[in-house]
Amino acid sequence: MKSRLIAAIAAAGAVALAVPTANSALATPSATSVQAAPDISLTNVKAHLTQLQTIANNNGGNRAHGRPGFKASADYVKAKLDAAGYTTALQQFTYNGATGWNVIADWPGGDPNQILMTGAHLDSVSAGPGINDNGSGTAAVLETALAVARENYKPEKHLRFAWWGAEELGLIGSNYYVQNLPSTERSKVKGYLNFDMVGSPNPGYFVYDGDNSDGTGSGPGPAGSAEIEKVIEGYFAGINVPTRGTDFDGRSDYGPFIRAGIPAGGTFTGAEGRMTTAQQQLWGGTAGVAFDRCYHQSCDTSSNINDTALDRNSDAIAHSVWTLAGGGTQQNDYSLSLDPASGSAQAGQSVTSSVKTQITSGSAQSVSLSATSTPSGPTASFSPSTIQSGGSSTMTVNVPSGTAAGTYTIKVTGDGASVDRTANYTLTVGGTPGDVVFDDGLETDKGWQANPSGTDTATNGAFQRGAPQRTTYGTTVTQLAAAGGTTDLVTGASAGASAGDYDLDGGVSTIQSPEIALPSGTLSLSFQYYLAHLNNATSADYLRVRVVGPNGSSVVLNQAGAATTRTASWQSATYDLTPYAGQSVRIVVDAADAGTASLIEAAVDNVKITKS
Structure with missing residues (x-):
């Protein structure tokens, strides 16, 4: 993606391309003519990236215009x-005294008067x-094109794929083509x-705002761009990934097409812009850090990829x-998902999860639900056991007495009239006295939810659950590395x-933690924490940890601020959870900068519940 400065120059120099055309709005084929796309292999996509990295390594460290x-x-390609x-075909052009090329590839067949193009620089x-x-x-579009061939796909429209040259210098190749x-x-x-x-290491999920619904x-x-946006948004909605709009700001190769009146759209996972806290709550990642910290730098190597976003x-x-x-x-x-996707219980107890489906193409179909456990032991039932895609069901996982x-892993299968879909539920079963009921060092996402009630101020x-960076104010340490591993709950x-x-x-x-099913018996909660502040803090500032059950809550820790400097230092706390035995609870952590404008940092790590 070219820089903002070059984008502005390119836009200023492209006025001559703003010619009216007879191009009609893009018509989305009817549901009765749409064939489901195959899964694109992440392994294959990354193999292309490995080849591109090798090419750069063998040619001066880059793949830039005019370079070998x-x-x-x-x-x-x-x-x-x-x-x-x-x-x-290799379409040749010259820019800045150097030869460049666009790679253009046409798949045989389809209506030659109805062309759908897909491209990447x-x-x-x-x-x-x-x-x-x-x-x-480049790699994702290439593997999609190869999937067309493997599937012997026979589309209604003619398919054309393109890989553009000299985009980084101002959309030179795509401008030349149009x-x-x-x-x-x-x-x-x-x-x-x-x-x-489309694989930024701290990724967002942005879709080009074809209908200007963002109003910016x-x-x-x-005309037709809105339909493209809806198709892409529909895919991400089907896999439960929220998206946000991104403006047609002229920074990539859609520019010459939209100036020529051709509908356009696509996705983008972020460049040099920094992820906001609100975006972090949508997608995970690290707030305050660039979506791609190696944007336009030598460190944009094969290690600078988020596999999940790329997939x-x-x-x-x-x-x-x-x-x-x-x-x-x-x-x-249709898609099938579980909410939550994990839980814990003792032998003789049960936990529940909502099975959710959403139509991703075509019409609704009848879906029968079933589940198997690996290893065997727990069983699952569904109410109702058969739904229409787009509906939901409640799954109850029963843990028989004597379960080790x-x-x-509870594999939930949706047996649909047209297609089957699966989702996995991870169940942690506690055991005899002395066993760990819940253990979260925060290194993996076990379902902690920020601002769970939507009332935070x-x-x-x-x-957030994140990897904290050590922070100091003068000689006062205000933020520490995690107490164990690399990740904790931190402000x-x-x-x-x-x-x-x-x-x-x-x-x-x-x-807030995921729901935790507590067994009967004597229970203990332990965790590590710190509250740090400067001498501009007040007693209205605090770090608090609570246990919230179905019939009330208890304050486990209430650390108040004060008008003195408190350096960050990991402390340990324990609490008797026996009054909550046999109930399902959540651990709720909150902190406040509630007095004057204070410098406040807080963290919690290594949350554990044991039975003795």
Whole structure:
């Protein structure tokens, strides 16, 4: 993705491209003609990234325009497509005295007057290999194109794929393509999908705002862009990943297409911008840190990729191509998820989870629910046991007396009339006295939820499960590394340029554990914590830990602030949970900067409940 400065220059120089065309709005094929897209193999996508990294390593460390690494990248992509049966071409252009190329690949068949294009820029900046920017988009689009060939897909629309040169210098390759496309041919292109940076290491999930529903920036895309946006948003909704809009700001290769009146859309996982606390609560990750800290730098290597984001976006690309191109036979489809996806219980107890389904394509279908446990022992029942896709059911997991302590995977299967879907529930079973009922060192996500009631008032530095960075104010340590491992519950994990950048400000912040089923017997809660502040704190500031059960709650810890400096220091606390035996509880942690504007930091780690 090109820099904001080059984006502005490119936009200013592209006015001549803003020509009216006869291009009609993109029509989404009817549900009866849509074939479900295949799963795009993350392993295959990453294999392409490995090749691009090797190409950069062998050619001066980059794949930039005019450098041998770019031509080698273009040759690699073209060879893969040639072998798969595409009609390919290297479109040559010259910029800044150097030769560049666009790789253009057409899949045989489909209506030649209804062309769906999908593209990504192939070049890097000269500073590094450009594996996220934009090896990620290059590899994901390439593997989607190869999946078209493997599936022998016969779409209604004609499919054309493109890998652009010299994007980083101002969309040079894509501008050249659109400018040199005759008007009659340009009018046949009914939509363009663009994928630039789809594996950022601290990822967001952004979809180009085709309908301008966000009401910011450049306004809506050409007619048909809204339909593209809806298709992509629908895919992410089907896998329970929230999305947010991103403006058509001219920073990538959709620019020449929308200026020519061609509908466009795509996804983006973020560049140099920093993730906000609100975005962190949506997607995880680290607030206050760039989506891609290696943007346009030498460290944008194969280690600068978030596999989950790359996998999700690769599948979103395929879903978009298959949905918008049409063809094949109908595939009614749905997603299946569990909320929560994990829980704990003792032998003789039970836990519940909501089984949720959502239609992702076609029409509703009957879905029969069943479950198996690995290893065997726990059993599951559903109420109701058969639902229509789009509906939900309650799963009750029963743990028979005598079930051994340990971790069990409950595989829930939705047996649909057209397709089957599965989801896994992780069950932790406690055992005899002395066993651990709940143990969370915060290194993996076990379901802690920030601002669970939606009533928090903090304006900065909210609680998150994150990797804290040591922070000091003069000689006072205000934030420590995790007590164990690398992750804890902390108010604003990032250090920032100064100690006050990500401390807790403006009110209360809360974070809550998943539901914990307690056995009968003598129970003890233990955890580590600290509250740190400067001498501008007051007694209205605090760190508090509570146990919340079905019939009331108890304050386990209430550490108040004071008008003295308190340096961060890990402390230990224990609490008798026996009064809650046999109940399901949650651990609630909250902190407040409730007095004057104070510098407040707090953290909790190593939360454990044991039976004795």
